[in-house]
Amino acid sequence: MFRTLPIRVRLNISGAIAIVAVVVTAGVGLYGLVSGDQGLERQVIATKAIHHEMMGDMMHEGVEADVIHAVLLGPQALPEEHDALVAKVANDISVFRNSIAKLNELDLPVEVRGQVAAVIPIMEDYLTAGDATVKQAFQDQAAAQAALPGFLAKFNTLEAQMGRLGDLIQALGQETSQSAQQLDMLLIYILLAVSVATTLAMIYSAWYVTRSISKPIERLRGALRDVAQGDLGIRIGEITRDDDIGAIARDIDVVSERVKEAMDLQMALRAEG
Structure with a gap:
């Protein structure tokens, strides 16, 4: 059926195949960019979560050290020691709360968010006890x-919850990194496969269209050569297809037939004369 189509239609089909191939390749590339951007966003969130969790973990231990230091100093502390320690406690408490608050704002998995929610009241109880002590x-x-043993018991409770939170966030970071790497490799393979497939499709389309045009033209040239050498009895249309080239061949057959008839008539007139 394709061979009977006009040459213009065949060329249009070949061009359409090339356009589709380019569009498909571009679509896969765009999908890769979007997926890569989403993967990068998840990695950024995981990195922020790790940072805030580590900062909170350091600060909750810092508050413990501040409380023990204050208990050891007692009322005998020098004014500058008192002021410096009070300022440090206030700063550590503020940084701790701020870290957990920022962690709670991130778009984290349900399990991690649940653990953050579990940490918050325990943290507040711990910080209140620490500040009071x-x-x-x-x-x-x-x-x-x-009061110190009670405070340390609160520290141990918070330590256990912070440890679980840290494990979940570390696992999230590893999972996000591995998923991003796997997605990158998958997209590379898909893009490579699509590129190869579309390239082969365009090459085959160009080859097939060229062959469907050049081969009958070669046969037409051979037949015309025979006609030029005086073989007016050959019918070119019989060796070509029902397409543009076939129409040209049939037109040539008509011309050849008329030339042959004219030559036969001329020879007949000469014979009579």
Whole structure:
């Protein structure tokens, strides 16, 4: 059926195949860019989560150290020691709360968000106890020492929850990194396969269209050569297809037939004369 189509239609089909191949390749590339951007966004979120969790983990241990330091100093602390430690406690508490708050704002998996939600009330209880113990230490060292075991128990509870949170976030980071690498490799393979397939399709289309045009033209040239050498009895249309080239061949057959008839008539007239 394709061989009977006009040459213009065949060329249009070949061009359409090339356009489709380019569009498909571009579509796969665009999909890769979008997927890569989404993967990068997930990696950024995981990296931020790791940063905030590590900062919170350091600060909750920092608050513990601040409280123990305050209990050891007691009311005998020098004014500059008192002021520096109070400022450090306030800063560590602020950074800790801020880190967990930023962590809670991220678009994290449900399990991680659930663990963050579990940490927040325990953190607040721990920080409240720590701040109160520091203030008490500078007024009543004995009372602060008596309150210290309770504070350390809160620290251990928070430590366990922070450890679980850290494990979840570390696992999230590893999973995100591995998923991004796997997606990158998959997209590379898909793009490579599509590129090869579309290139082969364009090459085959160009070859087939060229062959469907050049081969009958070669046969037509051979037949015309025979006609030029005086073989007016050959019918070119019989060796070509029903397409543009076949129409040309049939037109040539008509011309050859008329030339043959004219020559036969001329020879007949000469014979009569």
